[in-house]
Amino acid sequence: MAKRVFISYRREDTAPAAGRVYDRLCQLLSKPNVFFDVSTIAGGEIFDRKLMSEIERSDAVLVFIGKSWLASDGGRVRVAEPGDYVRAEVSAALQRSVLVLPVLVDGARMPQPDQLPDDIRAITSRNALPLRHESFDDDVENIVAAVLGVAAGARPWDDRGRLGIKLGYAAAGLVAAVTALIVTAVVHFWVAGRPLSASIGEAATTLLLLAGAAMGVVLGLGYEARQRKKRLLRPS
Numbered sequence: 001m002a003k004r005v006f007i008s009y010r011r012e013d014t015a016p017a018a019g020r021v022y023d024r025l026c027q028l029l030s031k032p033n034v035f036f037d038v039s040t041i042a043g044g045e046i047f048d049r050k051l052m053s054e055i056e057r058s059d060a061v062l063v064f065i066g067k068s069w070l071a072s073d074g075g076r077v078r079v080a081e082p083g084d085y086v087r088a089e090v091s092a093a094l095q096r097s098v099l100v101l102p103v104l105v106d107g108a109r110m111p112q113p114d115q116l117p118d119d120i121r122a123i124t125s126r127n128a129l130p131l132r133h134e135s136f137d138d139d140v141e142n143i144v145a146a147v148l149g150v151a152a153g154a155r156p157w158d159d160r161g162r163l164g165i166k167l168g169y170a171a172a173g174l175v176a177a178v179t180a181l182i183v184t185a186v187v188h189f190w191v192a193g194r195p196l197s198a199s200i201g202e203a204a205t206t207l208l209l210l211a212g213a214a215m216g217v218v219l220g221l222g223y224e225a226r227q228r229k230k231r232l233l234r235p236s
Contacts, residue, residue, distance in 0.1 A: 005147055006035045006055050008089040009064035010078075013071065014105045017131055018064045021103075024140050025147070051085065052092055060147045061093035063123060064131075066105040070115060080117055091119040101146055102128035166224060173220020177212045 005025055009018035022036040035054040055061060069086070070077050079087045093100045102110060102123055113124045129146060131139045185196045197205040 003029065004033045004035075004058045004060070005029065006058040006061045006089070006093070007037075007064065008061060008086060008093070010066070010069055010071075010086050013066040013068040014064040017066070017103075017105045018062075020136070021062070021064075021131070021140055021143065024144065028144065051089055055089060055092045055096070058093075058098060060099040060101065061089070062143070062147070063090055063093070063100065063102045064105055065102055065108050065110065065128070067108045069108065070111055077115070079120065087117065087120055090123055094120060094122050099147065099149075100126055101143070102126050103131050103143060104128050105131045106133055166221060169220040169224035170217045171220070173216040173218070173223070174213055175216070177216025177219070178209075181209060181212045 007018050007022055007025075009015060018036065022034055025034045035058065037051070070079060078084050079090075081087070090100075100123065104110065110124055110128055113121045116124065129139065129143055131143065188196045188199065192199060200208070
């Protein structure tokens with residue numbers, strides 16, 4: 001399954017849609033594993049060098065194509081310009097053995113091969129997926145499935161864990177927390193010669209017990225979520 005994703009887009013064309021997909025991918029893969037130039041390139045970095053470096057490190061490249069992707073700039077198609085960043089990104093991605101996924105935004109169509117320069121013409125042979133406003137959630141699910149290399153219907157990231165499994169981890173965390181509190185109380189009794197409640201008061205002891213129990217449950221559920229994410233991102 002892909003772990004690092006590069007998002008290629010034209011800012012005046014598909015920036016909002018690309019940004020929303022970036023947010024979704026960050027929730028699943030974590031922010032360091034998703035490249036989106038607005039959020040990922042630090043001040044002072046050399047822009048084109050950073051782009052090429054990130055493409056080299058990526059397992060999948062999403063190419064967002066909107067209705068203005070081929071928009072003319074000064075009378076010429078922008079992707080025909082040698083210095084066009086989108087062209088450079090797509091060209092670099094196509095030269096690697098990684099998933100290059102065209103994403104057609106809000107009814108945009110794949111350009112015809114003769115509309116594109118030779119170095120990016122192969123993008124037209126890649127199967128594209130739609131991203132539409134009226135079916136955004138379902139379309140994003142399909143894009144994520146393609147990026148992760150799983151069947152579109154499987155959607156393992158939607159499985160937030162069976163209730164029984166979650167309850168088991170929560171119970172384990174609760175037991176661990178209560179055990180730690182009991183050990184603490186016993187050690188305190190051995191050292192101080194009096195119950196913990198006599199030292200800090202009944203109310204504080206009760207609050208400590210409740211807080212510890214809640215923390216145990218939270219830690220147990222957090223551990224379950226991390227284990228589920230590791231299973232999802234484990235190379236197939």
